[in-house]
Amino acid sequence: MVPYFSLLVKLAIVNRWKILFSAGGPILALFLISPMILNGLNKSEIPIGWVDEDHSRYSNQVRERIAGQERLKIQDMTRTEAIIAIQKGDLEGAFVINRNFQEHIQQGNLTETIEWIRSEKSVFDTFIKEQLASEVMRLAVNSKAATTIQLMKQENDSSRWQTYYEHADSYWEPEPLFQMEFQTYQVQNKQPEKATPLSIIGLAGIGFTYVWMMAALTLLPVYPMRKNQMISRLEMMSGNIFNFYGALLICVTLLAVLFWGIWLLVLDFFFDHIDMNVLQQGLAAIIPLLTAVYVTFAGLFMFQKRNGFVLFVLTISLVSFSLSSLYLVSGGEGFWYRLLPHTWLYEMMFQ
Amino acid sequence: MIYFEQVNHYYKHLHTLKDISVEIGAGESIGIIGPNGAGKSTFLKIMASVLQPREGQVYYEGEPYTACIKRLRKNLGYIPQQIALFEELSVQDQLKFWEKAAKRRPCKTFMQEMKDVLGLEQVMNQKVRELSGGWKRKVNVASGLLHDPDIILLDEPTAGMDLAAKHDLLLWLKHLHDKGKTITIISHDWSVISRLCSRVLIFQDGQLRFDGGMDELRSFQTTLSEERDQELKKILDERTV
Numbered sequence: 001m002v003p004y005f006s007l008l009v010k011l012a013i014v015n016r017w018k019i020l021f022s023a024g025g026p027i028l029a030l031f032l033i034s035p036m037i038l039n040g041l042n043k044s045e046i047p048i049g050w051v052d053e054d055h056s057r058y059s060n061q062v063r064e065r066i067a068g069q070e071r072l073k074i075q076d077m078t079r080t081e082a083i084i085a086i087q088k089g090d091l092e093g094a095f096v097i098n099r100n101f102q103e104h105i106q107q108g109n110l111t112e113t114i115e116w117i118r119s120e121k122s123v124f125d126t127f128i129k130e131q132l133a134s135e136v137m138r139l140a141v142n143s144k145a146a147t148t149i150q151l152m153k154q155e156n157d158s159s160r161w162q163t164y165y166e167h168a169d170s171y172w173e174p175e176p177l178f179q180m181e182f183q184t185y186q187v188q189n190k191q192p193e194k195a196t197p198l199s200i201i202g203l204a205g206i207g208f209t210y211v212w213m214m215a216a217l218t219l220l221p222v223y224p225m226r227k228n229q230m231i232s233r234l235e236m237m238s239g240n241i242f243n244f245y246g247a248l249l250i251c252v253t254l255l256a257v258l259f260w261g262i263w264l265l266v267l268d269f270f271f272d273h274i275d276m277n278v279l280q281q282g283l284a285a286i287i288p289l290l291t292a293v294y295v296t297f298a299g300l301f302m303f304q305k306r307n308g309f310v311l312f313v314l315t316i317s318l319v320s321f322s323l324s325s326l327y328l329v330s331g332g333e334g335f336w337y338r339l340l341p342h343t344w345l346y347e348m349m350f351q
Numbered sequence: 352m353i354y355f356e357q358v359n360h361y362y363k364h365l366h367t368l369k370d371i372s373v374e375i376g377a378g379e380s381i382g383i384i385g386p387n388g389a390g391k392s393t394f395l396k397i398m399a400s401v402l403q404p405r406e407g408q409v410y411y412e413g414e415p416y417t418a419c420i421k422r423l424r425k426n427l428g429y430i431p432q433q434i435a436l437f438e439e440l441s442v443q444d445q446l447k448f449w450e451k452a453a454k455r456r457p458c459k460t461f462m463q464e465m466k467d468v469l470g471l472e473q474v475m476n477q478k479v480r481e482l483s484g485g486w487k488r489k490v491n492v493a494s495g496l497l498h499d500p501d502i503i504l505l506d507e508p509t510a511g512m513d514l515a516a517k518h519d520l521l522l523w524l525k526h527l528h529d530k531g532k533t534i535t536i537i538s539h540d541w542s543v544i545s546r547l548c549s550r551v552l553i554f555q556d557g558q559l560r561f562d563g564g565m566d567e568l569r570s571f572q573t574t575l576s577e578e579r580d581q582e583l584k585k586i587l588d589e590r591t592v
Contacts, residue, residue, distance in 0.1 A: 003451035007437070010448075014439040229431035232401045233495060236424045239454040 004247035027266050047073045048128050049082035049094030056102035062135045086119045093118035108144045142168040207263035215256045215293045216313045223306035256293050352377040358407035367393045369557040380534040382548030389554040391537045399429035399504050425455050428500035432507050434491045438480040442490055453498035461499045468523040484511040505536040541590030
């Protein structure tokens with residue numbers, strides 16, 4: 001088998017630019033499209049309009065605290081802009097901080113301080129409403145505490161009021177206002193995990209198919225070798241042809257593992273800041289990938305003509321891709337789906 | 352040494368070899384001629400064990416050759432009609448690969464002799480795809496015979512070769528034959544057959560029409576019915592220089 005290995009390595013070195021281009025092309029494409037993907041991922045943040053008609057210290061403070069929340073995208077705008085954006089479906093909702101917001105809060109008046117504009121289709125803005133309510137409550141309670149102390153002490157000094165306010169506010173941070181002991185227990189059923197964004201699964205799927213097709217392309221030269229009787233010559237000179245096919249299989253396996261590894265590392269590099277574990281899941285996907293490669297390899301012996309082989313590879317790839325997608329969407333179960341490489345890939349990516 | 356007994360072969364529905372019975376003796380040099388599609392290449396492929404006969408049996412040294420196929424292949428060098436080379440490799444790498452791949456270890460002296468006679472040294476560092484058709488043929492022959500086989504089967508080895516290259520190759524094949532090698536060669540080139548072979552097989556429509564020496568061939572030619580073998584006679588006349 002050694003002469004065949006050295007031959008295949010030599011052929012790989014001779015064709016190094018083709019191989020580098022084959023590996024580098026998709027990576028370059030990924031590099032080019034990654035800003036779009038990342039942009040798409042950022043769009044998964046909830047867009048909320050922010051209309052500040054008071055422009056006070058309190059209104060700024062509330063905005064900063066709300067904007068600090070994860071998965072929120074606060075956009076400053078006017079009331080008119082907010083209404084138009086909601087009608088267009090660009091915003092989940094908008095909050096209008098009314099004029100004299102700070103003054104009302106300081107007076108302990110919570111009514112008519114904030115307006116909530118929302119579309120009838122809004123779903124996620126209720127979470128922001130709760131956040132906003134708690135922030136406004138915090139301001140109001142602090143203000144009420146400061147005012148009550150001043151009234152009790154019969155003081156009129158506004159700087160003293162501010163001191164009392166800040167003292168009251170210190171109970172909110174850094175320690176939680178409501179403290180208690182708590183114990184954690186491991187949940188018996190499956191831990192809920194953060195779902196990997198579909199766009200990343202799509203990229204992993206593209207990589208999977210790409211590596212598979214690369215393996216199929218690597219096997220294609222066997223057909224002209226059969227036609228020009230190179231295979232016959234190899235068989236005659238070396239006594240059998242098993243060593244040649246064995247070496248070819250090992251080389252294709254190494255190539256598939258190498259290309260898949262590169263693809264995963266590149267995915268992990270580009271989308272590192274996203275909380276997901278593509279690398280670990282992708283490593284498990286080597287098993288279905290190699291199964292797909294070996295089925296393709298078996299096609300070499302099932303089809304004596306190159307067109308038959310190409311049709312075979314395209315058919316199993318397309319059928320697998322379509323049926324697996326159907327399985328994924330429908331959530332169906334069945335033994336036959338387990339025979340499809342994409343099903344394994346999807347399952348590994350999701351579970 | 353190799354004996355064909357009532358061999359028949361079919362390609363799909365086409366009867367390509369019809370009841371062929373012939374013996375190839377050790378040390379013979381045999382030329383195979385006939386029109387295109389006559390069954391010459393199929394005959395050679397069966398002899399090389401690349402194809403198995405559909406009917407009949409082939410014997411190698413008295414044994415059915417399927418039973419001793421490894422031994423046969425070890426002693427056999429088959430040069431197909433197509434150029435079976437790795438185009439991207441240099442001639443040197445090409446020969447090194449075939450040298451390592453060959454089950455029978457090639458003798459260094461033989462290899463050097465082959466390189467010298469065929470003049471391969473001057474193209475050793477060139478890639479095969481950069482060579483002319485004639486040089487490719489030479490490298491093709493050298494790759495298939497570098498393990499110094501006892502039985503040499505060649506399917507139109509001189510097609511596309513210039514006169515000088517053809518001369519070199521024939522010189523070397525003649526030398527091998529003189530050393531006791533068995534040579535069976537298919538060629539449309541009468542000069543190749545007449546210079547190298549002492550026995551000729553003529554195939555037509557899958558049948559072996561003639562098997563004999565050069566002198567018998569001339570008389571066979573005259574006894575052929577003009578009506579039945581007009582086409583074959585025409586071919587022979589064209590080939591006769």
